[in-house]
Amino acid sequence: MTGHPTIGAWTIENVPWEDERAVALRAAMDDEVGPRYAEVYAAFDAETRALLAEDFAVDPATMVEVILVRDAEGLAVGHAALRRLGDELEVKRVFVDPRARGRGASRALMGELERLAREHGAARLILQTGNRQPEAIALYERLGHRAIDIYPPYVRFPASRCFEKVLTG
Numbered sequence: 001m002t003g004h005p006t007i008g009a010w011t012i013e014n015v016p017w018e019d020e021r022a023v024a025l026r027a028a029m030d031d032e033v034g035p036r037y038a039e040v041y042a043a044f045d046a047e048t049r050a051l052l053a054e055d056f057a058v059d060p061a062t063m064v065e066v067i068l069v070r071d072a073e074g075l076a077v078g079h080a081a082l083r084r085l086g087d088e089l090e091v092k093r094v095f096v097d098p099r100a101r102g103r104g105a106s107r108a109l110m111g112e113l114e115r116l117a118r119e120h121g122a123a124r125l126i127l128q129t130g131n132r133q134p135e136a137i138a139l140y141e142r143l144g145h146r147a148i149d150i151y152p153p154y155v156r157f158p159a160s161r162c163f164e165k166v167l168t169g
Helices: 020-042 046-056 105-119 134-142
Strands: 010-014 063-070 076-085 088-096 124-130 146-148 160-166
Touching (some): 010 105, 020 063, 020 076, 020 124, 124 134, 134 160
Parallel strands (some): 088 124
Antiparallel strands (some): 010 063, 063 076, 124 160
């Protein structure tokens, strides 16, 4: 397993968006987070739900980096990605398996995303989460992210909460 950065007990691995472990972790994220917003989406008409689906769609071609965090046994227990959104780099799909939470995996993922973003010349990172994910909001705030206005493409979704972290200076 040489060549992969190790952060504490965690090993970070760059993978393609289509990596089966990455796909499985994103599906687990959807299974966990989706129900939190089901009634929010249900309140929209069909046309707005279709527009929101477009807003939240992720084009794999825009992915700049996809990383997994592996535990001591080599199991992929976390996922995060950076995507190009206009002139910005945006954090996407941060998820840690519930069995690995509370041990620094999300901090390792976020730290590696910041390092990679700097390598790509980003002055800041932006991200969107939702108001029904208080644990994510708390993490981002602990890591020095500050709330910003909702940015496109998330402006149609009032439950959005957006953040930035300045990487320079």
